[in-house]
Amino acid sequence: MKAGIVVFPGSNRERDLAAAFQRATGQKPIFLWHGDSEIPDLDLIALPGGFAYGDYLRCGAMAAHSPVMREIRVRAAAGVPILGVCNGFQVLTEAGILPGALLPNRSLAFHCHDVRLRVENSQTIFTCGYEAGGVIRVPVAHHDGNYTADAETLDRLEDKGLVAFRYCDEAGGLSEDANFNGSARSIAGIFNDSRNVLGLMPHPENATDPLLGGTDGCAFFEGLVGALQ
Amino acid sequence: MTGAATETLAAEHGLTKEEFARASAILDRAPNLVELGIFSAMWSEHCSYKSSKTWLKTLPTTGPRIICGPGENAGIVDIGDGEAVVFKIESHNHPSFIEPYQGAATGVGGILRDVFTMGARPVALLDSLRFGSPDHPKTRHLLSGVVAGIGGYGNCIGVPTVGGECGFDPAYNGNILVNAMCVGLARADRIFYSRASGPGNAVVYVGAKTGRDGIHGATMASAEFGGDAGEKRPTVQVGDPFTEKLLLEACLELMAGEAIVAIQDMGAAGLTSSSVEMAGKGGLGIELDLDRVPVREAGMTAYEIMLSESQERMLMILKPGGEDEARRVFEKWQLDFAVIGRVTDSGRLVLKKDGAVAAEIPIAPLVGEAPLYERPYEARAPAAEIDPSSLPERDPVACLSRLLGSPDLSSKRRIWEQYDHLVQGNTVQRPGGDAAVIRVAPSGKALALATDCTPRYCRADPKRGGMQAVAESWRNLSAVGALPLAITNCLNFGNPERPRIMGELVGAVAGMREACLALQYPVVSGNVSLYNETMGEAVLPTPVIGGVGLLADAARAIDLGLKREGDALILVGETKGHLGASIYLREIEDRRDGAPPPVDLAAEKRNGDFVRGQILAGRVAACHDLSDGGLLVALAEMAMAGMRGARLEAATGDLPAHAFWFGEDQARYLVETAEPESLLAAAHAAQVPARRIGTVEGAALTLFGRNAISVSALKATNEAWLAHYMAQG
Numbered sequence: 001m002k003a004g005i006v007v008f009p010g011s012n013r014e015r016d017l018a019a020a021f022q023r024a025t026g027q028k029p030i031f032l033w034h035g036d037s038e039i040p041d042l043d044l045i046a047l048p049g050g051f052a053y054g055d056y057l058r059c060g061a062m063a064a065h066s067p068v069m070r071e072i073r074v075r076a077a078a079g080v081p082i083l084g085v086c087n088g089f090q091v092l093t094e095a096g097i098l099p100g101a102l103l104p105n106r107s108l109a110f111h112c113h114d115v116r117l118r119v120e121n122s123q124t125i126f127t128c129g130y131e132a133g134g135v136i137r138v139p140v141a142h143h144d145g146n147y148t149a150d151a152e153t154l155d156r157l158e159d160k161g162l163v164a165f166r167y168c169d170e171a172g173g174l175s176e177d178a179n180f181n182g183s184a185r186s187i188a189g190i191f192n193d194s195r196n197v198l199g200l201m202p203h204p205e206n207a208t209d210p211l212l213g214g215t216d217g218c219a220f221f222e223g224l225v226g227a228l229q
Numbered sequence: 230m231t232g233a234a235t236e237t238l239a240a241e242h243g244l245t246k247e248e249f250a251r252a253s254a255i256l257d258r259a260p261n262l263v264e265l266g267i268f269s270a271m272w273s274e275h276c277s278y279k280s281s282k283t284w285l286k287t288l289p290t291t292g293p294r295i296i297c298g299p300g301e302n303a304g305i306v307d308i309g310d311g312e313a314v315v316f317k318i319e320s321h322n323h324p325s326f327i328e329p330y331q332g333a334a335t336g337v338g339g340i341l342r343d344v345f346t347m348g349a350r351p352v353a354l355l356d357s358l359r360f361g362s363p364d365h366p367k368t369r370h371l372l373s374g375v376v377a378g379i380g381g382y383g384n385c386i387g388v389p390t391v392g393g394e395c396g397f398d399p400a401y402n403g404n405i406l407v408n409a410m411c412v413g414l415a416r417a418d419r420i421f422y423s424r425a426s427g428p429g430n431a432v433v434y435v436g437a438k439t440g441r442d443g444i445h446g447a448t449m450a451s452a453e454f455g456g457d458a459g460e461k462r463p464t465v466q467v468g469d470p471f472t473e474k475l476l477l478e479a480c481l482e483l484m485a486g487e488a489i490v491a492i493q494d495m496g497a498a499g500l501t502s503s504s505v506e507m508a509g510k511g512g513l514g515i516e517l518d519l520d521r522v523p524v525r526e527a528g529m530t531a532y533e534i535m536l537s538e539s540q541e542r543m544l545m546i547l548k549p550g551g552e553d554e555a556r557r558v559f560e561k562w563q564l565d566f567a568v569i570g571r572v573t574d575s576g577r578l579v580l581k582k583d584g585a586v587a588a589e590i591p592i593a594p595l596v597g598e599a600p601l602y603e604r605p606y607e608a609r610a611p612a613a614e615i616d617p618s619s620l621p622e623r624d625p626v627a628c629l630s631r632l633l634g635s636p637d638l639s640s641k642r643r644i645w646e647q648y649d650h651l652v653q654g655n656t657v658q659r660p661g662g663d664a665a666v667i668r669v670a671p672s673g674k675a676l677a678l679a680t681d682c683t684p685r686y687c688r689a690d691p692k693r694g695g696m697q698a699v700a701e702s703w704r705n706l707s708a709v710g711a712l713p714l715a716i717t718n719c720l721n722f723g724n725p726e727r728p729r730i731m732g733e734l735v736g737a738v739a740g741m742r743e744a745c746l747a748l749q750y751p752v753v754s755g756n757v758s759l760y761n762e763t764m765g766e767a768v769l770p771t772p773v774i775g776g777v778g779l780l781a782d783a784a785r786a787i788d789l790g791l792k793r794e795g796d797a798l799i800l801v802g803e804t805k806g807h808l809g810a811s812i813y814l815r816e817i818e819d820r821r822d823g824a825p826p827p828v829d830l831a832a833e834k835r836n837g838d839f840v841r842g843q844i845l846a847g848r849v850a851a852c853h854d855l856s857d858g859g860l861l862v863a864l865a866e867m868a869m870a871g872m873r874g875a876r877l878e879a880a881t882g883d884l885p886a887h888a889f890w891f892g893e894d895q896a897r898y899l900v901e902t903a904e905p906e907s908l909l910a911a912a913h914a915a916q917v918p919a920r921r922i923g924t925v926e927g928a929a930l931t932l933f934g935r936n937a938i939s940v941s942a943l944k945a946t947n948e949a950w951l952a953h954y955m956a957q958g
Contacts, residue, residue, distance in 0.1 A: 009563065010471050012387025016654040019670075049652075051385040054471025110380050110647045141384070141649040206651050211668065211784055213659070 001228050003029035003044040006072070008063045008091075013049035013205065017085065020205035021046075024221035037067040043228050044081045045072060047088025049141070049203060059102060059144045060090030069095050081125055081228065082197040086142055089189070089199030098192055098199045099157070100149030105142070106182030112141040114214070115202060116178065117188055118168040121161045124191060126198040129223020135172045136216035138207040140181075145201040147183035147190075154184055164189035164198055233259035242269035248600055255594040263531045263580065263588040268595070270498035270536060271505060274759055277599040280725040281757045284738040288752045289745045294714060295753055301422060302343040302494065304753025305415070306715050308779050310672050313417040315349035318357070318410035318680070318719040318775040320758035324465040325407040329374025333407050334382040334468040338540050340411040341388065342494035345477050346543060348421040348484045349413030352653060353667050354383050356393040356409050357680040357719070357773040361402030363636050363954060368397070371405050373955060378468075379409070380647045385470035386477065389656055390648035391665035393680055397636045400688075403763030408719040408756075410775040412678055414669060421484060423493040423503075425511035425546050425572050430490055432504070432515060432570040433552070435559050436476045436542040439500070440525035442466050443538025472541040472564070479562035480543065488551030495542040501535045503544040504570075505578060509596035514575035519582040523565040531580055531587035546572055606731035612689045615809040615823035617888035625890045626936040628817050629865055630946050632858050632891075635816045639950035657783050661870070663705040663854050664776070668783040675783035677711030679776050683857070684769035686825035689810040691733045695740030695772050696828040700895055702776035703748045704854040707837040708898060709786050710844035711778030713748065718755040718774055723767025725759045733770035734759075740828075741772060747830035748837075750776075787844050789853040790871030791925050796850055797905035798875060798923040800860065801912065802836050802897030806888025812857045813891035825893075832896040839917040840898045848904050848911075855897040860922075861890040863899045865930060869944045874929040879922035901925060 003021050005014050014031060021029045029046070032039050039045075052063035063069070069091070076082045076097050084092040092098040105111055114137050119130040130136065149157070157163050166186040169178045179186040181201075189200025204217030239249035242265055252268040253259050260268060274280060290298035296313055297305035303317035321336025337354060344351050356379055361368050383390045388411070443466035483489060491511070493503040500522070508515040519534050529537075547555055552568060559566035573579070578595070580588040632638050645660035657675055658666035664679040681702040687694025699716065706713040718741065723730040745751055761768040780786055808814050809823025843849050851871065855863045868875060881889035902908045905921055912919035931937040 009475055010385070012385075012474070012652055016652065019654055050387060051471060051474075054385065054469070056471070109377075110384055110649070112384075112649045112651060113646050139651050141651055143384070203651070206654055209654070211657055212651075212654065213656075 001025050001043045001225055003046060004032045004039060004042045005029050005046045005048055006032045006034060006068055008034040008052035008066060010052045010054050011048050011050035013086065013203065017046055017048045017205045020208045020217065020221050023208055024225045032068055034066040034068050037071060039068065039071050042080065044083065045075060047084040047091050049086035049088065052087055052091060060087060060094040063091045064094035073097060076197050079194065079196050083126065084199040085203060085205065086201055089201055090144065092197065092199045097197055098190055099153050100147055102144050103146040103148050104144050105146050110143040111180060112139065114139050115180065116168050116170055117165040117202060118172045120163045120166055124195045125227035126224055127164060128227050129219030133172065135168060135170065137214055138202045138204050138217050140202045142201055145181045145183065147187045149184060157190055162191045163187055164191055165200055232261060234262055234265040239265060242266065243273060244269050248272060251598065255591060255598065261588065263535060264590055266532050266536050267501050267588065267590060270501050271595055272599050275497050276502055278757055279600045279602050280604055280759060281720065281734060282601055283603055284735055287738065288742050290751050290753065292715065292749065292751045295751060296417060298753050299755060302346050304715065304717055305347065305420060306753060306777065307417055308674065311417050312669065313415050313420065314412060314676060314777055315344050315347050315415050316410065316412040316717055316775065316777055317343050317754040318408055318717045318773065319343065319756040320719050320721060321407050321409065322404060322721065322758050322761055325375055326405050328465040329371045330378040330381065331465050331467050333375040333378030335466045335540055336407055336409045337379055337382040338468045338470065338473050339496050340409045341386065341473060342496065344411045344413035345480055346421065346492050346494045347415065348419050349415035350481060351388045351411050351413045352655065353412040353665065353678055354388050354390040354409065355678055355680050355775065357682065358393065358395040359401045359406035359771060360397050361405065362399040363397055365402045369954065369957065375407055376644050376647055382468055382470045384649040386474045387652050389650045389652050391650050391656055391667060392660050392678055395641050395644060398684065398769055400769045403766055404761040404768050406721050406761065406768065406771055408773050410680060410717065412676065412777065421489060421492050423491050423507050423510060425491050425507040425513050425515065427490060428513060428572050428574040430549065430572045431547045431552055431568045432517065432572060433545045433547055433555060434522055434567045434569045435545060436564055437469065437472045437539060438523045438525040438565055439534055439537045440539045441529065441533055441537060444533055444536050466538050466540050468540050475562040475564055476541050476543065479559050479564055483555055483558045486554055488547050488554045490546040490548055492543060492545045495544060497538065499536060499538050505592060505595060507544065507546065508578065509592050514573035514577045514592060515570060516573050516579040517570035519580055519587065521567050521569040523567050531582040535580065604725050604731045605728045606735045607728040608732050608736060612809065612822060612824040617806045617808050617885050620808065620818060620887060622885065623817065623887060624936065625861060625886055625932060626938050628813065628887065628891065629861050632812060632816055632862055633865060633943060633947040634950050636950060637812065638858055638862060640947045641951060642948060643951045643955050657786055658709065658788050662789050663708040664711065666709055666783065666786045673783055675780040675786055677706045677709050677778035677780060679705040680773055681705060682771050682773040684771045685810050685821065687733065687737055687770040687772065689823065689825050691736030691770055692740035693825050693828060694770065695737035696744040697825065697895060698772055698774045699741050699744035699748065699750060700828050700830065700833045701856055702774040703750055703833065704837055706776050706778030707841045708852045708854040709788065710841055711780045712841065713750050713776055713778040715751050715753045716774050716776050718752055718772060720757045721761055721768060721771040721773065722759050723762040730767055737770055737772045744828065744830055748834055785845060787849050787852050788870065789851055789867050791867050791873040791875065791901055792850040792871055793903065794925055796901045796903050796925040797921050798925065799900045799902060799905060799908055799919050800897065800922045801840055801900055801917060801919045803894065803918045804889060804892060804897065805894050806884040806892035807894045808888055808892055811891065811893045813887065826895050828895050835915065836896045836898065836917050839912060839915045840900065843908055843911065848902050848908050849900050850903060851901040853899050855899060856893065859891040859893050860899065865943050867899065868930055868940045869947060872940060873925055874927040874940050875923050876926045876931045877923035878933065
């Protein structure tokens with residue numbers, strides 16, 4: 001499987017993501033430079049966490065207009081799997097590839113800790129390693145992860161099964177406390193209509209090693225790689 | 230050149246009459262304004278260490294693993310397999326008090342540059358913070374600003390903030406302490422130094438543009454600045470972590486090639502100290518054309534350009550022919566790149582501006598004849614020891630709750646959860662334990678990292694306090710199974726011109742020296758911050774120790790959380806019930822007197838080596854060093870970390886209960902093991918005092934079958950204080 005990870009100036013979790021892919025595939029993904037307007041044929045393109053262009057103006061706003069994003073918009077429309085994690089999710093919403101926006105957390109503070117996620121739809125290439133309704137533990141590390149969209153969009157996401165993950169408690173229940181950043185309907189990650197694009201705030205790539213406090217992210221990468229091979 | 234400076238102007242630059250005379254003698258004439266600015270910066274306490282150098286020189290700085298000790302941007306220690314760890318701690322106290330967010334953020338930015346300028350990729354940040362009384366009207370604002378600033382910088386640049394400490398005392402009401410430590414990894418044969426060589430080589434400026442921010446923190450008459458007070462910018466610099474991230478990646482990319490001769494970051498005193506130090510180390514001269522320096526605003530004078538402390542800038546000396554490669558890399562990362570001068574063999578710093586010579590100073594005396602003071606000092610009369618039986622008996626469980634809910638011992642989760650401590654994917658042990666553990670991929674080794682100081686001990690007895698800070702650092706690393714390698718220190722004191730303060734510095738350094746020697750734990754880098762004082766009120770003497778240890782196998786690291794029902798709890802080390810200068814005395818009895826606990830360095834070494842050996846032998850399930858609050862606080866912290874209870878059946882011997890539970894005797898560890906017999910036998914053989922004091926059991930702490938409290942109640946108390954305090958902001 002050929003995966004590419006976009007590096008924007010200010011990306012900082014591209015190596016974390018590369019290590020998770022390498023663990024799942026045995027192959028190193030290639031890095032794509034933000035200024036490249038042409039990119040090779042790839043089975044998957046990932047947008048990593050970080051602070052692209054310093055997140056100045058708004059998170060992901062400037063990155064959404066970088067040369068590489070023009071090509072990514074074309075690939076997304078052509079059905080190439082695109083994964084955006086954290087800042088990558090913010091870039092995808094700013095680019096209009098995914099609906100909604102990510103506002104500052106309810107606390108107005110950065111949050112770095114483990115959270116529980118409920119898998120809402122396991123019938124996709126990204127989530128086929130999980131059971132629907134299953135609860136996984138992965139970390140978050142963001143200041144702007146408060147997912148927001150208008151009611152119509154939220155209804156559509158729910159009706160069409162486009163909600164990928166929700167913040168929940170250990171038993172899978174939804175609550176104000178578990179929804180620590182204040183996201184609409186506890187949404188932690190969403191698909192596009194054809195489910196070849198996923199954006200999520202949490203970091204499954206940081207939960208792929210028993211030594212580092214968790215392996216619930218392994219099934220994410222193994223499932224994805226399995227589906228694409 | 231501009232006109233000659235006067236003694237009055239020199240005084241406004243912080244130079245004494247004698248220092249001004251010395252500068253004039255070096256030049257054989259009175260310095261002009263630009264030269265005066267350069268002398269005052271280079272001879273400032275911050276750059277010259279003129280009050281502390283005599284004492285710093287007594288610290289041990291060498292060892293078989295030490296590649297580079299103090300004097301460079303950071304210290305370097307060999308960790309085997311061709312790898313080296315590069316680290317340093319630095320203060321940003323004064324700016325953080327004036328503007329907490331930017332002060333703390335640029336403190337982080339500065340220490341990061343010190344590490345990557347040597348060719349190391351930064352892999353961890355830590356901090357050591359001291360604030361005034363929580364009741365003081367400024368404290369909440371300062372705390373939230375500093376924490377947001379540290380997070381804002383570290384989170385953006387993508388270096389995990391993995392550990393630190395945070396304490397409160399009214400002595401910091403007028404002067405907070407913000408110390409930041411950075412740890413990086415480099416190939417041992419790919420380290421970059423700051424020594425210039427090769428007359429004719431290009432001097433290159435890279436990074437952000439130079440602005441008028443941070444010019445000369447010293448008091449400055451506005452008339453000499455250029456007239457318009459409205460032109461003045463605050464003396465606090467403004468940080469841009471995004472630019473620093475680009476600078477980091479660009480420098481490391483260029484360092485993979487062969488273009489660089491020497492490199493130095495522009496930190497305190499900016500272009501002045503970087504150019505002078507590089508040339509001085511090489512015994513060479515340097516000529517700069519200041520018209521070529523990338524500037525943020527028009528009309529900047531030579532004085533402003535030389536003394537600006539704008540952030541995210543580097544100075545490099547390139548090999549002949551290296552310019553094209555360097556320019557390509559820096560332009561790729563969209564950073565400024567300018568050849569601003571040449572290395573010369575004149576031995577002089579020559580600055581040109583608008584086609585004329587703006588300053589000319591011989592470098593050797595500027596660096597080598599910096600003033601050095603042996604300031605008078607007085608040792609303090611030792612505080613009286615406290616007899617624990619003179620204190621009233623109290624309910625230990627109620628006291629425990631009070632202590633765990635006090636500002637100093639309360640959980641600092643609310644702080645470290647605002648720091649990205651996971652980025653880079655190597656954090657084996659997260660904040661909240663004795664030491665953070667960071668994997669060194671791909672070898673599978675790990676580094677253990679901690680910052681430590683107990684200022685109330687240092688106030689009561691500077692020498693014991695200095696010794697204890699080193700010993701606690703060594704213990705914290707040993708408690709996770711790491712072999713302590715070396716330290717970096719940040720010495721925060723008041724005004725050294727007062728003999729009492731100088732006595733604190735001298736005492737603390739003497740204590741550190743003894744401990745470093747006995748524990749084979751040398752100092753490889755550091756920073757001194759003096760004049761932390763307002764209206765004659767000095768901070769507590771706070772010599773912060775940043776410790777770095779090594780584990781051959783990251784998977785062997787042990788944390789403090791209790792693990793298994795039925796495991797034995799073994800107390801390692803001797804318990805004498807020392808309560809002088811303790812947290813118990815302060816929080817429960819409202820007393821701040823007494824001598825701090827003595828430090829028996831031989832016992833520290835013996836007990837620590839034993840515990841580390843048992844961890845590496847696989848006999849230890851959890852381990853915690855005993856420090857603030859003594860045995861019962863340590864046990865509670867282990868219980869809360871593992872969310873398990875324990876039953877304690879230990880007799881207190883001849884000691885009053887409060888002395889047994891809360892005494893702060895040193896050289897002690899609490900260890901959980903499934904093999905108590907073999908561990909106790911090994912302790913006996915090693916002549917290490919060890920006894921079983923209880924068993925992991927249930928969900929509550931039970932003392933002698935009566936006083937019991939649930940671990941979840943303890944945790945709620947421990948988490949409440951800071952959460953509540955910060956929420957009120």
